[in-house]
Amino acid sequence: MSILDDLTWRGAINQQTNAQGLEELVNKKAIGLYCGVDPTGDSMHIGHLIPFMILKRFQLAGHKPVVLIGGGTGSIGDPSGRNSERTLQTMDVVKENARKLADQMNRLFLKGDVQASGFRIVNNYDWLSQISLLDFLRDYGKHFNINNMLAKDVVASRLEVGISFTEFSYQILQSIDFAHLYKEYDVQLQIGGADQWGNITAGLDFIRRTEGHETEVYGLTIPLMLKSDGTKFGKTAGGAVWLDPEKTTPFEFYQFWLNQQDGDVVKFLKYFTFLSHEEIDALAVEIETQPHLRVAHKRLAEEVTRFVHGQEALDEAIRITEALFTGEVGSLTVHEIEQGFRNMPQASAAREEANLAVWLVDTGIVKSRREAREFISNGAITLNGTKVTDVEAVITPQDAIGGKYVVVRRGKKNYTLVTFQD
Numbered sequence: 001m002s003i004l005d006d007l008t009w010r011g012a013i014n015q016q017t018n019a020q021g022l023e024e025l026v027n028k029k030a031i032g033l034y035c036g037v038d039p040t041g042d043s044m045h046i047g048h049l050i051p052f053m054i055l056k057r058f059q060l061a062g063h064k065p066v067v068l069i070g071g072g073t074g075s076i077g078d079p080s081g082r083n084s085e086r087t088l089q090t091m092d093v094v095k096e097n098a099r100k101l102a103d104q105m106n107r108l109f110l111k112g113d114v115q116a117s118g119f120r121i122v123n124n125y126d127w128l129s130q131i132s133l134l135d136f137l138r139d140y141g142k143h144f145n146i147n148n149m150l151a152k153d154v155v156a157s158r159l160e161v162g163i164s165f166t167e168f169s170y171q172i173l174q175s176i177d178f179a180h181l182y183k184e185y186d187v188q189l190q191i192g193g194a195d196q197w198g199n200i201t202a203g204l205d206f207i208r209r210t211e212g213h214e215t216e217v218y219g220l221t222i223p224l225m226l227k228s229d230g231t232k233f234g235k236t237a238g239g240a241v242w243l244d245p246e247k248t249t250p251f252e253f254y255q256f257w258l259n260q261q262d263g264d265v266v267k268f269l270k271y272f273t274f275l276s277h278e279e280i281d282a283l284a285v286e287i288e289t290q291p292h293l294r295v296a297h298k299r300l301a302e303e304v305t306r307f308v309h310g311q312e313a314l315d316e317a318i319r320i321t322e323a324l325f326t327g328e329v330g331s332l333t334v335h336e337i338e339q340g341f342r343n344m345p346q347a348s349a350a351r352e353e354a355n356l357a358v359w360l361v362d363t364g365i366v367k368s369r370r371e372a373r374e375f376i377s378n379g380a381i382t383l384n385g386t387k388v389t390d391v392e393a394v395i396t397p398q399d400a401i402g403g404k405y406v407v408v409r410r411g412k413k414n415y416t417l418v419t420f421q422d
């Protein structure tokens, strides 16, 4: 099956220029293709992952992906998909973000057996910053027709509210990139999210005008990701789901996928995993026949977490998930505790030995000593997974995990993470 048939099966194609031509091209040779991301933030989130997973699929199929970090375009700001003007970021912020995104991209693309397969990472600041104003107007501006530029959905929809010349010019910059990569690295295909159609087709027109009308270049966009319940994909109560483990821990990342609705899981398996059609079809049957086992959800969470964060982080996420389920948190490491409990109620305690009943009051977990003794004698208090029933029990910092953390559970589900202060 060709890579394009695979993408069709995954529901990953929105719009395409000359589908047949591209099909023939990819079957004939290994092509260069690219996708760009602007460093508007200091991390990618899972929405960004969608086009880059597709770039990765091309890489796995033997093609040569170029990842473009938009250090130049990011300093201007793409009006696509936005209904108001952006505030410019300082060049320092753009540069720092670009560095962080490049690190993340390297981790995603330089994996395992595909290391040597021609993956390249470029920053358009390198060439866009070299173009002088006069060159820009003479060598590039001359090829762009204002009527065509105004007709792009993105621009047309902004004319009422207004759009600056800066953002209006964005499509020229992205077109220069495509032409540059075509000439330098033989890049013949650009892919992007659905909102990139206007920028991508602007680039195709520009290349054909400057390199000849027969030039074989293509564009492909990916549908906007929608959830079956109509809510926005990729958002949680806590905000976006980031790829940076400092912003969204691998445990939270794993949980995000694990908690998807049954109706979305197959679609996400198709988009976000490299499992075969047979494996995904088999998982779809699992959802139909024994949904309570959540086999497909677990597999989805495992595959995506391993891809983004690696096997070790995945193992930790699974251990934390199991510990929270069984209540046996005593064997978790400090790092696992920090990930698993960072969004749970927190308390701190002085680094000294104390009577447990008093300590429970001081940490705010119970209201009074009488209540503390009642909970303890009823067996409703566990410390790091171990039930305590002695009302005279004493707690010391040595009881803490890593000398630091005590996970207190009151009743079935009320967790508090108590930290011994240094």
Ligand SMILES: N[C@@H](Cc1ccc(O)cc1)C(=O)O
Binding pocket: 035, 036, 037, 038, 068, 070, 073, 078, 080, 124, 173, 174, 175, 177, 178, 196, 199
């Ligand atoms: N405009 C794209 C990013 C991009 C930048 C430069 C390019 O050449 C290609 C893509 C976006 O906002 O998603």
